[in-house]
Amino acid sequence: MRKYLAVVDRHKATSGxxxxxxxxxxxxxQVIFYAFFFIFGIGYAIVYGEGFDAENSDKSFTFTLITLFIYLAMSFSYFFFMEYYLGKTIAKYITGTEVISIDGNKPTAGQIIARTFSRAVPFDSLSFLGNNGWHDSWSDTRVIKGKNYVAERQSKEEINSIGVKEMI
Incomplete structure (x- = not known):
C-alpha cells in the first residue's frame, strides 16, 4: 500500500x-495516426509504383482490424511513453499539469501501464468528472497542477530544514 500524501490531492487538476x-x-x-498512414501511403507508392487503393481497403474486414490495432497501439504507446518518461503528455504540457503517484513520487511503469489500460474501460473518459478518474484511482496516480505542487513541496522542505545545521 502506498503512502498517501494530502498535498497531492490539494493540487489536483480541475475537471475542466x-x-x-x-x-x-x-x-x-489522431494527427499522429493520420501522419503515420500518410507516410505509409508514400512509402507504398514508392515501393510498388502505385497508390494505395482506399476504396477496396475500406471494404476489407482485415484492413479494418489492422487499422484498429495500429490505432490502439499508437494510443497506448503515446500515453505510456509520454507519461512514464516525461510525466506528462503533450496536452499536459499545454495545461501545466503532470501525472504523479499518490505518494508524491514519479509513477512506476506498472502504475502507468495500469493507468493506460484503464483508459480502455467504457465511460472511463467521463469518470474524471467525479472526484478522481477511474484510471487515476485504479493506478494510484493523480493529475496535478505542477507548479503549485512543486512550490508547496519546496516551501515545506525549507520549513523543515530550518534549524538543521549544515555540514561544510
Missing part, C-alpha cells in the same frame, strides 16, 4: 483542465 487534456490528447493521437 482534465477535459481539455482529454480533448487535446485525442487530437494529437
Amino acid at each position: 483542465t482534465r477535459f481539455i487534456n482529454y480533448f487535446l490528447d485525442r487530437l494529437f493521437i
